[in-house]
Amino acid sequence: MLGYSTNMSLTRTRARRATINDVADAAGLSRGTVSRVVNGEKYVSDEARHAVEDAIARVGYVRNSAARNLVKQESRAIGLIIHEPHSLLFEDPNIGSILLGANEVLSKADYQLVSLIIDSDRDSRRVADYLRGGLVDGAVIISARASDPIAAAIAEIGLPAAFVGHPDGTPELPYAAIDNEEAARAITSRLLGTGRKRVGMIASALDRDSGKDRLSGFRAAMGGQFDPGLVVEYPLYTYAAGFDGMQELLRRAPDIDGVFAASDAVAAGAMTALQEAGRRVPEDVGVVGFDDSSWALRCRPQLSTVRQPADLLGSAAAELVLAQLNGLPGTPRVLETEIQWRESA
Amino acid sequence: MLGYSTNMSLTRTRARRATINDVADAAGLSRGTVSRVVNGEKYVSDEARHAVEDAIARVGYVRNSAARNLVKQESRAIGLIIHEPHSLLFEDPNIGSILLGANEVLSKADYQLVSLIIDSDRDSRRVADYLRGGLVDGAVIISARASDPIAAAIAEIGLPAAFVGHPDGTPELPYAAIDNEEAARAITSRLLGTGRKRVGMIASALDRDSGKDRLSGFRAAMGGQFDPGLVVEYPLYTYAAGFDGMQELLRRAPDIDGVFAASDAVAAGAMTALQEAGRRVPEDVGVVGFDDSSWALRCRPQLSTVRQPADLLGSAAAELVLAQLNGLPGTPRVLETEIQWRESA
DNA sequence: CGATTTTCTGTGAACGTTCCCAGAGACAGC
DNA sequence: GCTGTCTCTGGGAACGTTCACAGAAAATCG
Numbered sequence: 001m002l003g004y005s006t007n008m009s010l011t012r013t014r015a016r017r018a019t020i021n022d023v024a025d026a027a028g029l030s031r032g033t034v035s036r037v038v039n040g041e042k043y044v045s046d047e048a049r050h051a052v053e054d055a056i057a058r059v060g061y062v063r064n065s066a067a068r069n070l071v072k073q074e075s076r077a078i079g080l081i082i083h084e085p086h087s088l089l090f091e092d093p094n095i096g097s098i099l100l101g102a103n104e105v106l107s108k109a110d111y112q113l114v115s116l117i118i119d120s121d122r123d124s125r126r127v128a129d130y131l132r133g134g135l136v137d138g139a140v141i142i143s144a145r146a147s148d149p150i151a152a153a154i155a156e157i158g159l160p161a162a163f164v165g166h167p168d169g170t171p172e173l174p175y176a177a178i179d180n181e182e183a184a185r186a187i188t189s190r191l192l193g194t195g196r197k198r199v200g201m202i203a204s205a206l207d208r209d210s211g212k213d214r215l216s217g218f219r220a221a222m223g224g225q226f227d228p229g230l231v232v233e234y235p236l237y238t239y240a241a242g243f244d245g246m247q248e249l250l251r252r253a254p255d256i257d258g259v260f261a262a263s264d265a266v267a268a269g270a271m272t273a274l275q276e277a278g279r280r281v282p283e284d285v286g287v288v289g290f291d292d293s294s295w296a297l298r299c300r301p302q303l304s305t306v307r308q309p310a311d312l313l314g315s316a317a318a319e320l321v322l323a324q325l326n327g328l329p330g331t332p333r334v335l336e337t338e339i340q341w342r343e344s345a
Numbered sequence: 346m347l348g349y350s351t352n353m354s355l356t357r358t359r360a361r362r363a364t365i366n367d368v369a370d371a372a373g374l375s376r377g378t379v380s381r382v383v384n385g386e387k388y389v390s391d392e393a394r395h396a397v398e399d400a401i402a403r404v405g406y407v408r409n410s411a412a413r414n415l416v417k418q419e420s421r422a423i424g425l426i427i428h429e430p431h432s433l434l435f436e437d438p439n440i441g442s443i444l445l446g447a448n449e450v451l452s453k454a455d456y457q458l459v460s461l462i463i464d465s466d467r468d469s470r471r472v473a474d475y476l477r478g479g480l481v482d483g484a485v486i487i488s489a490r491a492s493d494p495i496a497a498a499i500a501e502i503g504l505p506a507a508f509v510g511h512p513d514g515t516p517e518l519p520y521a522a523i524d525n526e527e528a529a530r531a532i533t534s535r536l537l538g539t540g541r542k543r544v545g546m547i548a549s550a551l552d553r554d555s556g557k558d559r560l561s562g563f564r565a566a567m568g569g570q571f572d573p574g575l576v577v578e579y580p581l582y583t584y585a586a587g588f589d590g591m592q593e594l595l596r597r598a599p600d601i602d603g604v605f606a607a608s609d610a611v612a613a614g615a616m617t618a619l620q621e622a623g624r625r626v627p628e629d630v631g632v633v634g635f636d637d638s639s640w641a642l643r644c645r646p647q648l649s650t651v652r653q654p655a656d657l658l659g660s661a662a663a664e665l666v667l668a669q670l671n672g673l674p675g676t677p678r679v680l681e682t683e684i685q686w687r688e689s690a
Numbered sequence: 691c692g693a694t695t696t697t698c699t700g701t702g703a704a705c706g707t708t709c710c711c712a713g714a715g716a717c718a719g720c
Numbered sequence: 721g722c723t724g725t726c727t728c729t730g731g732g733a734a735c736g737t738t739c740a741c742a743g744a745a746a747a748t749c750g
Contacts (some may be wrong), residue, residue, distance in 0.1 A: 043696090048699080062478070068478075068736080068738075069705095073705075100462070114460065119445060132407045133413075364707085374730085693749085702740095720721105
């Protein structure tokens with residue numbers, strides 16, 4: 001006990017934080033009363049309230065969340081797990097929209113959104129520990145790949161959670177998604193409707209549900225005309241994939257006159273490759289994309305694409321988590337997409 | 346005590362989590378021994394270790410972080426505060442790079458990076474509470490504006506922290522930054538060196554140190570030729586700002602033959618506006634940008650710009666926080682930039 | 691004015707860990 | 721066989737809250 005009072009030791013560089021007891025002493029009241037003031041409960045006299053508020057300011061008290069979370073058995077925080085390869089975190093504007101959409105919903109419900117990014121196996125383990133440790137009350141998982149270990153860890157401990165997207169091979173969790181297959185089918189049909197005869201696809205991210213489903217949709221729309229030689233595949237939804245992919249398609253089929261790119265970034269890359277190869281868009285080759293991200297308006301000519309409501313996906317997933325927190329079922333939601341027909345086809 | 350054993354009440358829908366005491370009981374050992382096993386300490390017999398590991402698996406124990414944080418008085422988490430307007434979160438690839446850079450450093454030091462985004466006043470308050478509550482041991486603040494309330498809150502409680510960038514009007518905290526002014530001066534001089542006579546600037550984000558300093562650098566380089574009429578200002582570093590800004594500049598000075606855009610996104614917008622106005626880049630008008638983001642290579646012609654090492658800014662800021670956590674001073678770091686001269690000027 | 695309700699305050703217990711100390715046992719050295 | 725070191729285990733105390741309960745004081749009621 002002696003060592004404690006002479007608080008000049010170098011072992012603890014930061015000053016000891018004031019606790020609720022310090023406030024109580026300073027105000028000449030009890031712990032309980034201070035707690036009631038801090039939490040804005042009723043049954044505390046004006047006199048006491050002011051004394052406590054005064055004391056709080058004087059000693060510089062701020063509540064210790066760890067202690068509170070421990071006794072309340074909740075954190076009022078929701079984790080959002082971003083599991084993306086480097087390049088996509090820079091290029092994919094959807095992620096930002098999803099984030100903001102989720103944040104808006106959670107913020108209104110007075111939950112703190114904490115984003116955790118996974119960029120290595122070490123991260124993966126640490127994030128799993130973080131989620132399991134009770135530091136969040138729920139989780140939103142974006143861009144999970146088939147059989148993601150994080151998703152398994154979440155399911156195992158029964159943490160309320162929801163996916164953005166609908167990867168298969170993952171545990172049974174609710175999700176907010178769009179129907180990628182149907183949307184891809186629709187825009188490919190529309191492209192065919194402009195009279196194109198040789199239509200190819202630059203497919204991406206086939207390890208994700210979105211990538212896989214967009215390819216199936218394309219195949220469905222092409223029906224008997226489907227030619228596997230006119231599909232090229234790349235691992236990521238990037239501008240570079242579009243650029244390289246288009247060059248490859250031109251090599252394979254110089255007479256190609258239509259392309260469905262798996263995302264807007266891919267489409268932008270493809271358009272650059274086409275223009276450098278001297279093809280006019282849309283006169284010689286029609287190009288369509290997917291996402292209706294900021295890329296679409298930036299392209300010249302402006303891109304015809306599928307509008308996907310990324311912010312709504314984020315907020316819907318957040319709502320699914322909140323529903324579970326309130327003991328409700330949390331049934332999957334499929335949001336509507338819409339074709340944005342502009343100039344590129 | 347009676348009520349506790351019959352654990353069928355509906356008030357608590359999720360099953361009670363196993364605690365360290367449950368594990369101890371199941372293993373026929375004490376709390377202390379279980380704790381030692383969980384934390385991988387020495388002085389525990391092989392026999393005991395196996396018994397505990399067995400028991401942990403059997404009861405499905407996972408450590409409660411709130412309790413641990415409370416007694417250890419640390420969380421081993423670092424907050425990263427993103428305070429950006431909507432549009433930038435989508436368009437600015439630097440943010441992703443900074444995030445990954447910081448994450449890499451912290452991950453190696455076994456700290457969990459948690460990103461907190463601020464998108465409203467409500468968020469601002471909640472995030473401040475989160476930081477103050479002891480849920481993080483330190484913070485990295487990116488894109489703070491002059492006199493940011495969050496920065497003030499952090500300084501007030503003495504949380505180890507660092508800025509990315511160097512806003513003034515903010516509390517004395519270490520930072521990792523580049524010399525925006527000098528870099529802007531350098532690239533403007535280089536642009537002038539190509540023989541341009543009428544050079545303007547599309548300035549952005551003057552409420553931020555980066556925006557302000559880039560403008561000063563431009564002015565310094567222009568010296569006596571500086572014409573305030575050839576500077577247009579926009580609030581955000583966006584493609585749209587570049588597009589609109591360039592149109593405005595062309596209106597004000599049809600004979601303009603050089604432009605310094607405050608960022609690559611701005612430059613990309615400017616180039617589109619120029620091309621739509623029938624000007625050739627770089628023959629009629631030279632364009633330079635700032636960032637060397639993925640925009641730069643995407644532009645046609647490719648953009649001459651200032652390369653700024655966004656990932657290193659993130660990692661340097663993270664290192665500054667770690668240094669403070671280890672009781673070291675944490676002195677500001679200014680990182681080198683480099684001109685990437687390509688085709689647009 | 692006594693009985694009842696309402697308002698207000700204080701305190702013990704609990705949340706689930708880690709830390710520290712005491713003590714038991716094994717083993718070595720002389 | 722005594723002393724000393726090393727290995728291992730158990731349990732009390734503390735971390736800083738919230739909660740439930742008890743009881744005092746004040747207000748209301750019949």
